Amino acid sequence: MKLSTGQRSLDLSQPRIMGIVNVTPDSFSDGGRHHQRDAAVAHALMLVEQGATILDIGGESTRPGAADVALADELSRTIPVIEALRGRIGDEVLISIDTSKAEVMRQAVAAGADLINDVRALREPGALEAAAETDALVCLMHMQGQPRTMQQEPHYEDLFGEVTDFLAERVAACEQAGIGRERLILDPGFGFGKTQQHNYRLLANLAPLQALGLPLLIGLSRKRMIGDLLNRPMDQRAVGSVTASLLAVQQGAELVRVHDVAEMRDALMVWQATRAQQ
Numbered sequence: 363m364k365l366s367t368g369q370r371s372l373d374l375s376q377p378r379i380m381g382i383v384n385v386t387p388d389s390f391s392d393g394g395r396h397h398q399r400d401a402a403v404a405h406a407l408m409l410v411e412q413g414a415t416i417l418d419i420g421g422e423s424t425r426p427g428a429a430d431v432a433l434a435d436e437l438s439r440t441i442p443v444i445e446a447l448r449g450r451i452g453d454e455v456l457i458s459i460d461t462s463k464a465e466v467m468r469q470a471v472a473a474g475a476d477l478i479n480d481v482r483a484l485r486e487p488g489a490l491e492a493a494a495e496t497d498a499l500v501c502l503m504h505m506q507g508q509p510r511t512m513q514q515e516p517h518y519e520d521l522f523g524e525v526t527d528f529l530a531e532r533v534a535a536c537e538q539a540g541i542g543r544e545r546l547i548l549d550p551g552f553g554f555g556k557t558q559q560h561n562y563r564l565l566a567n568l569a570p571l572q573a574l575g576l577p578l579l580i581g582l583s584r585k586r587m588i589g590d591l592l593n594r595p596m597d598q599r600a601v602g603s604v605t606a607s608l609l610a611v612q613q614g615a616e617l618v619r620v621h622d623v624a625e626m627r628d629a630l631m632v633w634q635a636t637r638a639q640q
Contacts, residue, residue, distance in 0.1 A: 363375065363577065363616070365499055365544070365545070365547070365577065366544070367456070367476045367477075367497055367498055367499055368497040369453065369476075370453045370454075370456055370476050372415070372416070372456055372499070374577055374616040374617070376634065377611045377615070377616060377617065377618065377630055378415045378416060378616065378617050378618075379413055379414045379415060379416070379617075379618055379620060379623055379626050379627060379630070380414065380415075380416040380417070380418050380458065380579065380617055380618065380619040380620070381406065381409030381410070381412070381414030381416070381417050381418065381620065381621075381623045382418050382420070382583065382619060382620065382621050383402055383405055383406045383409070383417055383418060383419050383420070383443070384420050384423070385399075385402045385419060385420065385421050385439040385440055385443055386420065386421060386422065386423045386431075386439065399442045399443055399446065402419075402443045403443055403446045403447060403450070406419075406443070406447055407447075407450065407451070409623045410451060410455055412623040412624040412627060413623050413624065413626070413627030414455070414623045415454065415455055415456065416455070416456045416457075416458050416477065416617070417447060417451075417455065417456070417457050417458065418458040418459075418460050418479055418619060419440050419443055419444055419447075419457065419458065419459055419460060419470075419475070420440070420459075420460030420461070420479075421435070421436040421437075421439035421440040421460075421461070421466070422436050422460075422461065422462075424460075424481050424554075433463055433465055433466070436461065436463060436466050437465070437466060437469060440459060440461070440466065440470060441469055441470065441473050444457055444459065444470055444473040444474050444475055445473045445474065447474070448473065448474030456476040456477055456499075457474055457475045457476055457477070458475065458476065458477035458478070458479045458501075459471070459475040459477070459478055459479065460479045460480075460481075461478070461479075461480065462480050462481060462482040462485075462486045462489060463486060463489070464486065464487065464488035464489045464491070464492035465488075465492070467480075467489065467492045467493055467496070467498075468492050468495065468496070471496040471498045475498060476498055476499060477498055477499040477500070477501060477547075478493050478496070478498050478499070478500045478501070479501040479503075479549075479579075480493075480500070480501065480502065480503065481503045481505055481551070481554060482503075482505065483502040483503055483504070483505075483528075483529075483532040484500065484502065484532065484535070484536065485532075490535060490536070490539045490541075491539065493536075493539075493541060494536075494539040494540045494541050497545075498545070499545050499546070499547060500536065500541060500545055500546055500547065501546075501547040501548070501549055501579050502529060502532045502533065502536070502546065502547070502548055502549065503548075503549035503550075503551045503554065504525045504528050504529055504549070504550055504551040504554065504555075505551045505554035505555050506518075506554070506555025506556070516555045516556055516557055516560065518560065521560055521563060521564070522563075522564075522567070522570040523570075525550055525551075525564070525570075525571070526570050526571060526573070526574060529548050529550075529571070529574060530574060533546060533548075533574065533576070543575075543576065546576050546577075547576060547577045547578070547579050547616075547617065548571060548574060548576050548577070548578055548579070549578070549579045549580070549581060550564050550568075550571055550578070550580070551581075552564065552565070552580070552581060552582050552585060552587065553581075553582075553585045553586060553587055558586075558587050558590060558591070561585075561587040562587065565582070565606060565609060565610060567613075568610060568613040568614065568615060569613070572613075572614055577616040577617060578610070578614070578615040578616055578617070579615075579616075579617040579618075579619060580607060580610040580611075580615045580617065580618050580619065581618075581619035582603055582606040582607050582610070582618075582620075583599075583603045583607070583618075583619060583620040583621045583622065584596055584599045584600075584603050584621055584622075585599075585603075587606075588602040588603050588606060589602075600621075600622040600625050601625075603620065603621070603622060604620070604622060604625050604626050604629045605629075607620060607626060607629075608629050608630070608633060611630065611633065612633070
């Protein structure tokens with residue numbers, strides 16, 4: 363399987379790693395260490411060296427309880443980083459913009475972004491139209507509620523049915539807007555309006571999501587579902603995160619969004635070498 367944008371393509375015949383670059387002062391995972399442009403660019407280039415083939419640039423924290431970020435602030439955080447990276451990385455590495463705002467999508471793609479990664483699945487005003495105006499890939503994520511409230515007693519009558527129905531509806535909305543299925547990626551939204559039991563039930567069975575017939579992006583890295591299970595602080599969740607991501611890959615997930623790129627690459631190499639001998 364191959365996904366193509368106007369200038370670049372992504373071969374999904376083997377699992378791909380999306381490296382996380384948070385350009386925010388309040389990221390749950392790194393405390394804003396890469397908030398400034400030069401630090402963010404240096405971190406992104408390091409992730410490429412470690413094995414990332416997609417860089418996910420985000421200027422607004424979506425951790426539980428996170429406050430909204432003004433458009434001007436999100437643009438000033440992300441666009442300079444995208445512009446700097448596009449001039450320093452080859453076409454074999456894609457840039458993703460992690461945003462829900464229509465204007466950020468437009469300016470990010472104009473600056474060199476190849477993928478729109480939206481936790482709100484293009485439901486914000488103008489987002490669907492903005493994405494349709496571009497030739498960028500789009501990742502649609504399931505989230506129950508909003509970041510401020512999503513972890514306040516999330517509830518499902520039918521977990522798998524509700525998640526897949528939501529994503530199917532968003533795919534249909536994209537197609538109606540002129541965004542073809544060949545541009546779409548799906549994300550079940552681990553930790554976004556889900557209890558720990560919900561998260562691990564989804565991780566145990568990705569088949570209902572795969573039945574939608576689109577590539578899956580899995581984002582489990584350093585999340586509370588890992589920390590609470592292992593009783594580990596943020597900086598000690600790499601092993602649990604990589605293990606969970608590998609479980610998803612073994613079920614057919616094509617992309618994994620991680621902080622610990624080198625560790626994820628090593629795990630994938632061992633898995634692939636073993637699989638090749640089967």
